[in-house]
Amino acid sequence: MEQIITQEKSKKHNYHTLKVLFEKETADFINGKRMLLFLLLMALITVTGLYAAVSGLADALESGNSSADFLFLKLFTVSANSIPSYNSLMALMGPFIGIFMGFDAINSERTEGTLNRLVSQPLYRDHIIIGKFLAGIFITAVMVFSSGILIAAVGLISTGLIPTGAEAARLFIYLCFCVVYIGFWLALAILFSTLCQHAATSALACIAVWLFCAIFISLLAGITADALYPVGGNDMESLMNEMDNYYCAQNINRISPYYLFGEATSTLLNPSVRSVNAVTMTQLSGALVSTLSVGQSMLLVWPHLTALGALMLLAFAVSYVSFMRQEIRAR
Amino acid sequence: METVVIQTKGLTKRYGELTAVDHLDLTVYKGEVFGLLGPNGAGKTTTTLMLLGLTEPDEGEARINSLNCTLDSIEVKKIVGYLPDNVGFYSGMTGRENLRFTGRLGGLEGDALEEKIEKLLARVNMTEAADKKAGTYSRGMRQRLGIADVLMKDPEVIIMDEPTLGIDPEGIRELMWLIRDLAERDGKTVLLSSHQLHQVQRICDRMGIFVHGKMIACGTLEELGREIAHEGVNTLELAAYPDNMKLRDILNGTKGVTNIEKNSDVYVIHSSFDIRRSLARELAEQGYTIMHLRQAGSDLDEIYRKYFEKAGEQSGADHHTGKK
Ligand SMILES: Nc1ncnc2c1ncn2[C@@H]1O[C@H](COP(=O)(O)OP(=O)(O)OP(=O)(O)O)[C@@H](O)[C@H]1O
Numbered sequence A: 001m002e003q004i005i006t007q008e009k010s011k012k013h014n015y016h017t018l019k020v021l022f023e024k025e026t027a028d029f030i031n032g033k034r035m036l037l038f039l040l041l042m043a044l045i046t047v048t049g050l051y052a053a054v055s056g057l058a059d060a061l062e063s064g065n066s067s068a069d070f071l072f073l074k075l076f077t078v079s080a081n082s083i084p085s086y087n088s089l090m091a092l093m094g095p096f097i098g099i100f101m102g103f104d105a106i107n108s109e110r111t112e113g114t115l116n117r118l119v120s121q122p123l124y125r126d127h128i129i130i131g132k133f134l135a136g137i138f139i140t141a142v143m144v145f146s147s148g149i150l151i152a153a154v155g156l157i158s159t160g161l162i163p164t165g166a167e168a169a170r171l172f173i174y175l176c177f178c179v180v181y182i183g184f185w186l187a188l189a190i191l192f193s194t195l196c197q198h199a200a201t202s203a204l205a206c207i208a209v210w211l212f213c214a215i216f217i218s219l220l221a222g223i224t225a226d227a228l229y230p231v232g233g234n235d236m237e238s239l240m241n242e243m244d245n246y247y248c249a250q251n252i253n254r255i256s257p258y259y260l261f262g263e264a265t266s267t268l269l270n271p272s273v274r275s276v277n278a279v280t281m282t283q284l285s286g287a288l289v290s291t292l293s294v295g296q297s298m299l300l301v302w303p304h305l306t307a308l309g310a311l312m313l314l315a316f317a318v319s320y321v322s323f324m325r326q327e328i329r330a331r
Numbered sequence B: 001m002e003t004v005v006i007q008t009k010g011l012t013k014r015y016g017e018l019t020a021v022d023h024l025d026l027t028v029y030k031g032e033v034f035g036l037l038g039p040n041g042a043g044k045t046t047t048t049l050m051l052l053g054l055t056e057p058d059e060g061e062a063r064i065n066s067l068n069c070t071l072d073s074i075e076v077k078k079i080v081g082y083l084p085d086n087v088g089f090y091s092g093m094t095g096r097e098n099l100r101f102t103g104r105l106g107g108l109e110g111d112a113l114e115e116k117i118e119k120l121l122a123r124v125n126m127t128e129a130a131d132k133k134a135g136t137y138s139r140g141m142r143q144r145l146g147i148a149d150v151l152m153k154d155p156e157v158i159i160m161d162e163p164t165l166g167i168d169p170e171g172i173r174e175l176m177w178l179i180r181d182l183a184e185r186d187g188k189t190v191l192l193s194s195h196q197l198h199q200v201q202r203i204c205d206r207m208g209i210f211v212h213g214k215m216i217a218c219g220t221l222e223e224l225g226r227e228i229a230h231e232g233v234n235t236l237e238l239a240a241y242p243d244n245m246k247l248r249d250i251l252n253g254t255k256g257v258t259n260i261e262k263n264s265d266v267y268v269i270h271s272s273f274d275i276r277r278s279l280a281r282e283l284a285e286q287g288y289t290i291m292h293l294r295q296a297g298s299d300l301d302e303i304y305r306k307y308f309e310k311a312g313e314q315s316g317a318d319h320h321t322g323k324k
């Protein structure tokens, strides 16, 4: 009996240290100069997205070629002329929020000499990274949701669009996706911060991964697919290859969280997207022109969400393992 | 019977080819101040890291209060306070906030926490600077705050890596006093590493001399001195008044004296055994006033140097045989 009580006590103590660490990290984010940077980035995404939405939506409505359904969700996806939409900005710039939050999480503590003091306290080492990660996610969630709600509110006022229940649900799921997406980059940044001795190195490594995912992987996918399944010839074979080529490129692209996010969010925000894969004419024949329900869209993007989450957990697990085994010395 | 608090058996740590700590057997008893002495790179910091489970030993084990330092490191950290060399604080937080954070991690809350912070700040003389950002602190202020930080969790065992580094002489005196006080009044066990031989000599009950990862000598100051003295001859420094020819004759006539040198007004007397008692009595009877009488080798500086020379010779010899 006594043992159970002490066990309970130590369990409580465990969560207690995690809570203390979480609170400290959150306070650090909020009080730190870096918060200004996050706010600036977030404001950039929000304001640009909003501008694109309001002007783009008006254009789309005037020209009359836009379907009148789900106009509210278009707030997040329409772009005006050269100004990108909120969603594409989020896909492109969101990672920076995660990277800036995490790139020096562990190594700055190491260089400041606080890490060895911290790990000599009675706490589980993993709580240190979990605390930092959760604090980052918390801040991200607050920022993402406030910016999303801000856009919805401004859209509501300026266009008079009232979201339906389904639209609100989709928006909510979309914003959760954004948080997971940024969370992946945060986990990656924390990973590099445990592996690299210097904050500058880990920042560069993160940005390199981002560049790769955002730009190079699509080039790579195209080249690989063309090499494996050549197309463009006039013969029968290249016609046959057309489909394989597309799938091959798509599967390679799907390694990249950037691509996964883009695919998933465009499905979520556009209920008329019926499939994330190529659809043949035979499959399409007899299909009714209709939109998908929230649940069905969710089914389509469920693999994306799991993949993103798995990538995030993988990055997290690797940093966890490498951090647990590290020797921690003073500078 | 004294209680063993820290015990290591065959503790070994290797970094590739280099053996930083080599089969260390160390025992520290309750309420004792133990000093680890050794040149740079001797493996002192590595030893303290292994004691806290901050790095894994390659061989052997370390126990604190019979808890395994590698496997039960959480339990160990609950009772051990660690002051790393080059201690750092969160620069964006004040000294007080830094202490509060440590205290909360240790499970303290509310008034008890604030009271404790106040008390410890006063104890290390940091009350005035407590509300400044830790980023603005000088080296010595960080060190003082580090000591308060260690005491925050009321540890039974305190491990300090070069605690006096960067503290001014007055501060060192206070710190030494504080450490003795912790050991004597609060019954805490202190393990500290240092280069500052004079301070170590003053406050440590026992000390171990560390060279190339091996502890080549361990014991009280007297034991260390005696051991070294057994190795060869006793050396005595003496100055007496009046300094005349007869003094020299007396010295020459004393039993056991093998050689006498004169260094300005100090005689350096080599003898085959300790002649301090007999010589002092003899001189007093003859009406001499002893101005200075000191057994060379009873000072840690010299003990340290001698051990160090010995270790150097040994490793040189090892090297030689290794080549053959
Ligand atoms: N991560 C590491 N990789 C390789 N060798 C290391 C590493 N850390 C320490 N060493 C080596 O281990 C030896 C012992 O180092 P340690 O820091 O324990 O010395 P020390 O006695 O604390 O010295 P000092 O008095 O300078 O603080 C040194 O020779 C050092 O070069």
Ligand SMILES: [Mg+2]
Residues within 6 Å of the ligand: B044, B045, B046, B085, B161
């Ligand atoms: Mg050291």
